[in-house]
Amino acid sequence: MLSNPKSQFLQYLAQTSPEPMALEIASANGNYLYDSTGKAYLDLIAGISVCNIGHQHPQVISAVEEQLHKHLHVMVYGEVVQSKQSEYGKSLVDILPESLNNVYFTNSGAEAIDAAMKLAKRVTGKWGFVAQTQAYHGSTQGPLSLMSDAYFTDPYKPLLGSVYFINQNDTNSLANIPWEKIAGVVVELIQAEKGTTEASVSFLSKLRTLCDEHCVLLIFDEIQTGFGRTGALFAFQHYQIIPDILVLGKALGGGLPMGAMVAGKHLMQQFSYNPVLGHITTFGGHPLSAAAGNAALNVLLSEINLVDVQQKGSLFKQLLNHPEIHSVDGIGLLLSVKLSSSEKVIQLIRKLLNRGIFTDWFLFAADRFRICPPLTITEEEIRNCCQVILEELNFINAN
Numbered sequence: 001m002l003s004n005p006k007s008q009f010l011q012y013l014a015q016t017s018p019e020p021m022a023l024e025i026a027s028a029n030g031n032y033l034y035d036s037t038g039k040a041y042l043d044l045i046a047g048i049s050v051c052n053i054g055h056q057h058p059q060v061i062s063a064v065e066e067q068l069h070k071h072l073h074v075m076v077y078g079e080v081v082q083s084k085q086s087e088y089g090k091s092l093v094d095i096l097p098e099s100l101n102n103v104y105f106t107n108s109g110a111e112a113i114d115a116a117m118k119l120a121k122r123v124t125g126k127w128g129f130v131a132q133t134q135a136y137h138g139s140t141q142g143p144l145s146l147m148s149d150a151y152f153t154d155p156y157k158p159l160l161g162s163v164y165f166i167n168q169n170d171t172n173s174l175a176n177i178p179w180e181k182i183a184g185v186v187v188e189l190i191q192a193e194k195g196t197t198e199a200s201v202s203f204l205s206k207l208r209t210l211c212d213e214h215c216v217l218l219i220f221d222e223i224q225t226g227f228g229r230t231g232a233l234f235a236f237q238h239y240q241i242i243p244d245i246l247v248l249g250k251a252l253g254g255g256l257p258m259g260a261m262v263a264g265k266h267l268m269q270q271f272s273y274n275p276v277l278g279h280i281t282t283f284g285g286h287p288l289s290a291a292a293g294n295a296a297l298n299v300l301l302s303e304i305n306l307v308d309v310q311q312k313g314s315l316f317k318q319l320l321n322h323p324e325i326h327s328v329d330g331i332g333l334l335l336s337v338k339l340s341s342s343e344k345v346i347q348l349i350r351k352l353l354n355r356g357i358f359t360d361w362f363l364f365a366a367d368r369f370r371i372c373p374p375l376t377i378t379e380e381e382i383r384n385c386c387q388v389i390l391e392e393l394n395f396i397n398a399n
């Protein structure tokens with residue numbers, strides 16, 4: 001019998017890669033993870049943009065504890081009033097533009113993208129989609145259909161047909177899209193897994209105009225960019241362009257699982273008739289997740305200065321100056337650091353782990369490592385961790 005948690009992990013849990021990191025996390029607090037020996041790791045991943053306000057924030061813990069003693073799951077989403085869901089729906093609508101005034105909570109980001117695709121088909125009566133190359137919208141079959149990379153999709157085909165791929169900021173390619181067939185355009189404003197590449201204002205404006213002209217829903221996937229990550233509450237605020245559907249996830253749940261799509265009530269209502277139950281989900285908007293998410297949002301609004309988030313990102317960019325570093329890209333604390341090869345990235349990630357810094361690579365940019373810490377990371381922690389990164393790069397380059 002295997003009693004060691006790492007052996008149990010390798011033996012009993014399905015693996016998604018041949019060599020998982022397999023760092024055994026015993027606890028987490030603030031900006032740090034702790035392994036089973038008590039060693040601390042500065043968290044440069046934040047659960048991939050989930051733990052934006054840091055780990056174990058006392059207000060989130062007490063909101064979860066309070067709800068825990070009232071009720072857990074009672075009924076599928078949408079049939080009974082669960083106060084935490086309704087409160088959180090209101091909190092979200094309060095901070096969003098007027099046209100985004102109705103929330104549908106799901107279990108995950110992928111489910112929310114899937115539901116957004118369904119809503120776009122329902123509203124427009126069309127079935128095609130436009131998506132960006134090297135975007136990531138989730139691993140279930142709807143979002144997977146929006147993935148351009150054949151390596152990840154070919155073994156699962158046939159997926160949804162009629163998906164047209166465009167490159168980020170390639171405005172010319174938009175002329176070739178058969179808009180009369182398109183229900184929705186799904187966009188990551190900052191393509192996180194491509195290595196944090198930003199959309200241009202002109203590209204997004206063009207998309208907004210084309211969607212309006214051709215009765216197409218513009219869908220922004222802010223699952224990774226939302227909740228302060230880029231130095232604005234939501235990345236679309238940098239552009240002043242408002243989508244028809246905003247899709248949220250990750251930090252939305254304050255550390256518990258949750259996704260959501262937010263749209264106008266007149267659109268969302270179409271899920272309630274002809275047929276009824278247009279999208280249904282048992283656990284969507286679970287009361288514990290709603291309590292945690294709402295508490296985390298309150299903390300974000302009251303304790304995190306978004307200008308500081310931008311300045312912290314700039315400090316990383318300023319300090320990470322080294323011949324091995326080709327560029328530091330991204331915005332706010334959604335950053336990627338490009339090295340000369342993916343091998344060097346792997347070497348560096350291992351060395352940083354030894355030095356108590358936890359980072360990883362990107363799905364479509366293996367020659368980059370991630371800097372996506374809790375937004376609460378301090379200036380001193382940034383300075384110390386950049387110092388360690390530069391020392392380790394010196395070592396790698398000298399050997």
Ligand SMILES: Cc1ncc(COP(=O)(O)O)c(C=O)c1O
Nearest residue numbers: 108109110136137138223224249
């Ligand atoms: C931009 C983006 N969209 C969608 C998803 C899918 O979210 P989930 O893993 O909750 O299904 C992710 C997850 O990494 C993501 O980064």
